[in-house]
Amino acid sequence: MRGREDEWTGLMRSAMAGDDAAYHRLLRAVTPVLRAAARRGLARAGQPPDQAEDIVQEILLAVHLKRHTWDSEAPFAPWLFAIGRNKLIDALRRRGRRVFVNIDDYAETLPGETPQETASTGEVTAQLNTLPQRQRDVLQSIAVDSASIKDTATKFSMSEGAVRVALHRGLAALTAKLRDH
Amino acid sequence: MDTDQLIRTLSADNAHRAPRVGAMLTMALLVAAPLSILIFATFLGVRPDVMSAMHNPFFDMKFAVTLSLAIPAIIISLHLSRPEALMRGWGWLLLLPVGLLAVAIGSEAMMAPAMPMTMRLVGKNSRWCMLAIPAMSLPLLAGALFGLRHGAPSQPALAGALAGLLSAGLAATLYASHCTDDSPLFVATWYTIATAVVTAVGAAVGSKVLRY
Numbered sequence: 001m002r003g004r005e006d007e008w009t010g011l012m013r014s015a016m017a018g019d020d021a022a023y024h025r026l027l028r029a030v031t032p033v034l035r036a037a038a039r040r041g042l043a044r045a046g047q048p049p050d051q052a053e054d055i056v057q058e059i060l061l062a063v064h065l066k067r068h069t070w071d072s073e074a075p076f077a078p079w080l081f082a083i084g085r086n087k088l089i090d091a092l093r094r095r096g097r098r099v100f101v102n103i104d105d106y107a108e109t110l111p112g113e114t115p116q117e118t119a120s121t122g123e124v125t126a127q128l129n130t131l132p133q134r135q136r137d138v139l140q141s142i143a144v145d146s147a148s149i150k151d152t153a154t155k156f157s158m159s160e161g162a163v164r165v166a167l168h169r170g171l172a173a174l175t176a177k178l179r180d181h
Numbered sequence: 182m183d184t185d186q187l188i189r190t191l192s193a194d195n196a197h198r199a200p201r202v203g204a205m206l207t208m209a210l211l212v213a214a215p216l217s218i219l220i221f222a223t224f225l226g227v228r229p230d231v232m233s234a235m236h237n238p239f240f241d242m243k244f245a246v247t248l249s250l251a252i253p254a255i256i257i258s259l260h261l262s263r264p265e266a267l268m269r270g271w272g273w274l275l276l277l278p279v280g281l282l283a284v285a286i287g288s289e290a291m292m293a294p295a296m297p298m299t300m301r302l303v304g305k306n307s308r309w310c311m312l313a314i315p316a317m318s319l320p321l322l323a324g325a326l327f328g329l330r331h332g333a334p335s336q337p338a339l340a341g342a343l344a345g346l347l348s349a350g351l352a353a354t355l356y357a358s359h360c361t362d363d364s365p366l367f368v369a370t371w372y373t374i375a376t377a378v379v380t381a382v383g384a385a386v387g388s389k390v391l392r393y
Contacts, residue, residue: 015195018195018196020192020193020195020196021192023191023192023195024188024189024192027188027191027192028185028188031184031188053183053184056184057182057184057187060184060187060188060191061187061191062333062393064191064194065199065393066264066332066333066393067199068198068199068200068201068202068331069202069262069263069264069332069333070263071263074265078265079263079264079265081265082264082265082335083264083333085335086264086333086335086393090392122182122183124182124187125182128182139182139190142189142190142193143182143186143187143189143190144182144186146186146189148193149193164194164196164197167190167193167194168194168197171190171191171194179392179393
């Protein structure tokens, strides 16, 4: 445990110093831990665990957009788990309300039929489609086609700077939509 | 988008560097301050006898009280903008203005009263005070909330309340130079009510806009 968390702190320090590979490794390393925690939280709240992935993605986005609030002198794990906890609580609150509304709707119009829990199709993917064209293109190119920033710039005849701006704005807009939807 | 793809996308954005929350808060307050000062200059202004008032320790005490609210509130609001931060160990800072006021009220009580207590308490400006402090706070509160949005507070309402306290503390500092009521009893009553109003607004708005 201790060793793992020290490793995370080291990776995050490298990431903040500009090491993209360290950042990639860190996010991959924390994801299974976040996933397990999200599943546990959903199970405890009596929610289906198939929504864990949406919560994990929301946590990762928040970690990314708020990483400037991490104090590089402090250990990384408490900061990460605090964000994870907040996002899980938000998600449960939101789902709790929605499930309640669903049951009500079904009770009135379709007696006898149990409300179907829609399989998690990926809230990030759904919100991605509501972004402005340019941001969506750039995000899709990098995420789905695994293109580099450089290749993406060539593909859409944009400057690399413009790709970077669209990428960051897209991620920020995505996070805002997930939070407020 | 699966999680691996998302992680790849986030890594591609690693070069993006956001300013620290402290820098954002400072900038936002510097943008908001001229608006508050404009309200002050238009409707209030510095009291005419300010030069002689400065020799009155109770006049000076007002600034000590308001700044001992504003500065700790700024410090705590920045602390709380980190997700893992707790209020524990920091809350006592907010007792500084309370302690100063208690000392001031005590020392005034020991002096021969210049005015009867009810007159010192009610003063001449209580209504203005209750109006002017919240009015001058509003631009600062908006600025503080804007700056703190850059952070990741785990308790948005609490962080919003701190934004209210810091903006009320700064607005009260301006107001103190206008108001001719220097009795600590007046400050303890009317400044506190005005601050409570702004703090409540900050908490209510903060609980909405400081979620991340």
